[in-house]
Ligand code: ATP
C-alpha cells in the first residue's frame with residue numbers, strides 16, 4: 262500500500278465535537294467490507310476528507326461512529342456537503358442535526374427539519390437505529406413515537422411505510438443522536454490511495470479523464486502525463502489536460518501533471534518509415550516513456566482510456582502491441598464501456614465541458630489515412646530499431662514539464 266499520506270490538518274478540539282447543531286453524516290462505502298485492516302482504510306478516508314476540506318474558510322471536525330463519519334464545523338453545512346460529496350469512499354452524504362440523546366430533543370429536531378413548505382403534503386417514514394442499546398426505547402418504539410409526534414406537530418404530513426417521499430432517519434448513539442431527512446448519493450468506492458499510485462495517460466478527449474476517475478474510485482491515487490505534438494501543434498491540448506487534471510484533482514489529494522512534447526519523436530518515427538504503424542508506434546513510445554516516468558515518481562501502473570474496439574488503434578491486437586512495450590501493467594478501466602456511457606459519465610463527473618473543446622491532438626499529427634488494426638510486433642521492432650529508443654525516451658523525460666493543477670492556486674489550510 263502506498264504510504265505517503267497527505268499533509269494532516271490538526272485534530273479537532275474536544276469542545277468542538279461536543280456542541281449540538283448541524284452536521285453531515287457520511288456513510289462508509291466498501292471500506293465497510295474490509296476486515297482486520299479496516300482501520301487503515303478509514304484513516305485514509307479521513308485523511309482524504311481533511312484534504313478536501315482545506316481552504317473551506319472555517320474550522321471543521323470529524324469523528325467516526327461505526328461505519329459512519331460525522332462531519333461538522335463553523336462553516337455552512339452546504340459547504341461541508343459540497344466538499345464531502347467529492348471524497349471517494351462514502352456511499353451517502355446526509356445533511357443532519359446532532360442533538361443530545363433524548364426523545365424530546367430528537368422530536369424537536371425532526372419537526373424543525375420537516376417544517377419547511379417543501380414538505381407540505383409529503384409522505385414520510387421514520388427509521389431509527391440504536392447504537393446505544395441502553396437507550397430506554399427499542400428502535401421500533403422510537404420510530405412509532407417520533408412518527409406520531411411529528412404527525413401531530415405538522416398536520417400536512419402523511420405516513421407511508423413503503424414508498425415515502427422522505428425517510429427521516431434517527432441514529433441514537435451514546436451521548437448524542439443524529440437526525441437526518443435527506444440522503445445524497447456519494448461516490449462510493451475505495452479511498453483514493455488505498456490501492457497505490459498510478460500514472461494516467463491523459464489526452465484531451467472524453468475517455469481518459471473518465472478512466473482516471475474510475476481508477477481513483479478503486480483506490481488509486483493518480484498522477485497524469487499528457488503528450489502534445491509540440492513543436493508542430495499549438496498548446497490547446499495542454500490547456501485542456503491542465504483543466505481536466507484540475508477537475509480530477511478535486512476528487513483526490515492533488516496529483517501532478519507531466520507534459521511531454523512528443524512532436525519531434527513522432528517525426529522521427531515517420532521518417533523511419535512507420536507508415537500505417539505510425540499511431541501504434543506512437544502509442545508504444547508513450548507507454549514506454551510513461552513507464553519510465555512512473556518509475557521515477559512512484560507509480561505502480563499506467564491507466565489509459567482505451568475501450569476495446571472503439572477505434573482502429575484500440576483493437577485487441579493493437580492493445581497487445583502496446584502492452585508489450587510497457588514495463589508496468591496497463592490498466593484500462595473503460596475496456597468494456599460504450600462511448601455514450603463514457604460521455605454520460607464525463608458529464609456527471611464534470612470533465613465533459615473541457616473534453617468537448619477543440620484541440621490539436623498529437624495522435625492525429627502524422628497519422629496515416631488508414632491506421633493498421635493488426636500491428637505486427639516484428640514490424641514494429643524493425644521500425645523501432647531505426648531509432649535509438651533509450652536516447653529518445655531520455656530526452657522526452659528530460660524535457661517534461663511538471664505542473665500542479667489545483668495545488669498552487671488553492672487557499673492555505675485553515676487549522677481546525
Ligand atoms: P480519449 O477520449 O481519452 O482521448 P480516444 O478515444 O481519443 O481517447 P485514443 O486517442 O486512441 O482514444 O487514445 C487512447 C488512450 O491513449 C487515451 O484514452 C489515453 O489514455 C491515451 N492517449 C492518447 N493520446 C494521448 C496523449 N496525447 N497524451 C496522453 N495520453 C494519450
Ligand code: MG
Pocket residue numbers: 464465466622624
Ligand atoms: Mg484521444
